[in-house]
Amino acid sequence: MLVVRALLVVPLIFPAPLGAQAPAAPAAANAGRPAPERKEATARAHAFWDRENILLFAGVTGVRMLDYASTRHLRDQGNDEILLTNAIVDNLPLFVGIELAGAAASIGVSYLFHRSGHHRLERWTSVAHIGVGVFGSVRNYSLKPPTAGVASRE
Numbered sequence: 302m303l304v305v306r307a308l309l310v311v312p313l314i315f316p317a318p319l320g321a322q323a324p325a326a327p328a329a330a331n332a333g334r335p336a337p338e339r340k341e342a343t344a345r346a347h348a349f350w351d352r353e354n355i356l357l358f359a360g361v362t363g364v365r366m367l368d369y370a371s372t373r374h375l376r377d378q379g380n381d382e383i384l385l386t387n388a389i390v391d392n393l394p395l396f397v398g399i400e401l402a403g404a405a406a407s408i409g410v411s412y413l414f415h416r417s418g419h420h421r422l423e424r425w426t427s428v429a430h431i432g433v434g435v436f437g438s439v440r441n442y443s444l445k446p447p448t449a450g451v452a453s454r455e
Contacts, residue, residue, distance in 0.1 A: 349415045357427035361407045364434030365400045371441035372396070378446040 372382060372390055382390045390396050407430045414423035 347415065347420050349412060353424065354411065354427070357424065357431070358404075358408055358411075360431045361427050361434075362404045364431050364438070365404045367438045368403075368434050368441075369396065369400045371438040375441045375444060378444070380444050380447060 376382065376387065376390055381387055385396075385399070389399070407426060411423045411426045414420070414426060
């Protein structure tokens, strides 16, 4: 459902080029001066803390919380964590810090893309993070407890 919503907002995230929307101005009137309307429109169209980015960053943060809950569920069942060590996941303050750092890193990478003018990558960083996080959380919740023959956690 989240993917469908993300696809519905793609036209809002990636508007048509500004040159196609701006009316043509006489060349003599603007000779030697940059068009201020175009700069203002670009700044408004790509503000970093706009509605789309705020929603995407909220989604990234929500997915990180879902990952925390699903990983705790996985460990409570006796399964082993595959990306981090069990000792890291079992240290609750450390694991919360890692989840927060993951959300902050995603926002930071989006900001770097924004500053360098890669606005599509800016948005898709969050979309990819959300997709991977949801997939991992579904996997964590779908795992069954280990069988009695397998060594349990210490």
